[in-house]
Amino acid sequence: MQNEKREISIEHDKENGLCENNVLSTTLEVAVKNIIKREGYLTHVVNARRLPLDGGNYMAKLAVVNIKGETADGDKEIDIFVKEILPDDVNGFFLASNYHLNELYVYREPLKYFQKFQEDAGIPIEDRYNIPKFYEESNSEFIILENLAKQGFTTVDRMEPITLSFAEHAVRQLAKFHALSFVLKSKCPEYYDKRIKSLKLNMNFNDKWKKFMKNIYTATTRDLCGDAKKKAESVFPNVLERLPKFLQEEGSIGCLCHGDFRANNILMKVNDGKIEKLIPVDYQVIHYANPVTDLVYLIFLGTDQKFRRDNLENIKNLYHDTIARFLRYFDLNVEDYFPRVEFEKIYIDTLYYGFITATWLLPFIFADHEDLPEVKGVVEKVDYKVDKRMKCRIQEIFDDFIQWGYL
Known part of the structure; x- marks a missing residue:
């Protein structure tokens, strides 16, 4: 139960200015914590960064999250991809x-x-x-998937x-x-x-x-x-x-x-x-x-x-x-x-x-x-x-x- 008491440490990638506001939402942090718990991490460090628009997506804000740490079976690393919802009614004809x-x-x-x-x-x-791969922690604010770029x-x-x-x-x-x-x-x-x-x-x-x-x-x-x-x-x-x-x-x-x-x-x-x-x-x-x-x-x-x-x-x-x-x-x-x-x-x-x-x-x-x-x-x-x-x-x-x- 030791990992439940640890605070999630989130380090934002500032080198390329990719993380707007340098903050993930509170609910997203909770979701990441649930993933950490389910995956059996004893220690963990979370690194998150936002992705810039590249002309391929106009309907969501994008972020990637890397989770590194130790489990009972040894070192473990997980990379996830997050799509966060945009504000509603961005143009007057769709929500x-x-x-x-x-x-x-x-x-x-x-x-x-x-x-x-x-x-x-x-x-x-x-x-x-x-x-x-789809993570069940996804909700009405964001969708969490495996980060296939890492593969x-x-x-x-x-x-x-x-x-x-x-x-x-x-x-x-x-x-x-x-x-x-x-x-x-x-x-x-x-x-x-x-x-x-x-x-x-x-x-x-x-x-x-x-x-x-x-x-x-x-x-x-x-x-x-x-x-x-x-x-x-x-x-x-x-x-x-x-x-x-x-x-x-x-x-x-x-x-x-x-x-x-x-x-x-x-x-x-x-x-x-x-x-x-x-x-x-x-x-x-x-x-x-x-x-x-x-x-x-x-x-x-x-x-x-x-x-x-x-x-x-x-x-x-x-x-x-x-x-x-x-x-x-x-x-x-x-x-x-x-x-x-x-x-x-x-x-x-x-x-x-x-x-x-x-x-x-x-x-x-x-x-x-x-x-x-x-x-x-x-x-x-x-x-x-x-x-x-x-x-x-x-x-x-x-x-x-x-x-x-x-x-």
């Missing part, structure tokens, strides 16, 4: 607390089901949907097009995530109908949202050339009309959707130049919807025109083939949950969501590392620096959708 609570729910329930389903089915570790995981450069290898690994993970949603539907139909189908996107498509969209769309399209320039203004009303429908309506096929499945939200471990493992994270935009929205979201926020011309059809096929293969672990037939013919139809209809997504999210992805925006400020104006590479990326997307007959 940060709703997104945080959705992510908390996903870690506490659906992902636990997914983990158990995979274990019970005896799926090889290397073929599973990968889920980070060699990194993220790709958000401004660079993803490689074919990364795309294939990511699409396989996405397909397994959606397949596990269908498994949950099969094994727990009442829970699925009550809890999963009711999980809607918490966004208010009000006048502030419309103003935000107009500002961000204008910033995205101001440097377009040729036919794209001519069509940009006339297309905007359709963007405003269809985006809420894509986000709120599941159509003929629905399942649990990640909602923010882009390259920067997928942690990657590389060994000898080859991708060894991907772990998707950041489930705060989780909702029940059309699964293909996740697929085209990844594609149009992370690829360039050459990649799409060379690989789009194969990536599409890989996605559905992986769902079919993964469902066989559970003796389920993909035709009963996501028929191929229906998938092809939904894919064609949903490609346009990829276009819409690019028109309002690319300015965040290409935000200059030295001039990162605040979501609240963008409602009024877009006055931050955007990397010059965005001009080419959005031009290519407009050109593709003109060629494909969507614009």
